Amino acid sequence: MIKLKIENVGPIKDGYSSNNGFLDFTGLTVFIGNQGSGKSTVAKIFSTLSWIEKALVRGDYTAGYFCQFNQFKKKQLSYQGIDNYLNENSFIEYIGNAFRITYRNLKLKIEKSSSKSDYKFPKIMYVPAERNFVSSVDRPDLLKRLPLPLIGSLKWFSVYCPLIYRYKTFNQNHQTEWQ
Known part of the structure; x- marks a missing residue:
């Protein structure tokens, strides 16, 4: 423990x-x-x-x-x-x-x-409170002066979860289909 x-x-x-x-x-x-x-x-x-x-x-x-x-x-x-x-x-x-x-x-x-x-090798990741940028900004990776942990999180998400970046665009393009 x-x-x-x-x-x-x-x-x-x-x-x-x-x-x-x-x-x-x-x-x-x-x-x-x-x-x-x-x-x-x-x-x-x-x-x-x-x-x-x-x-x-x-x-x-x-x-x-x-x-x-x-x-x-x-x-x-x-x-x-x-x-x-x-x-x-x-x-x-x-x-x-x-x-x-x-x-x-x-x-x-x-x-x-x-x-x-x-020793078991854990996957360690702290996602900071600024995580809400991921869902509210189209390209958060282009913003200046973001906290370093958030930049690290964005890099991880862009490599391992590319659908997160595509979701917002897809949702906007197909909004009428969902209603």
Whole structure:
């Protein structure tokens, strides 16, 4: 079971109050709460740390790469647009199936926690709130200044789901047939 603990990151202050502060991720996880309460922050951190764990298991990167020169903040969290959420009191602990990743005192620490042979490679994708552009704009891929995660999502959809891009045009051309 994958666990995540977050304290003092963006809108999240004291973190989760049950289970010693750890959220458990099993199968499908749904966040429900008030606007600005940290739901997206948790999802972005979870998807980032899951991606890092997967990259480490596959051998795409070394633990040193993520730990040196503050890459975790400058690259990974910057990609999600939450790099400025971290401060000297921020604490993040991710306990995955293969690695334990801890962010404390502005430093990232990565420890191997189990055999890589037991690791199942998940498909990791965080679809940001701006996802509504996909259905409301004809060519969202041509818009400037979109968040990087949305651009990544659009690229994924354009490769794996080409019908999504064609649906709106098809629907407009055949609107009278549906009525």
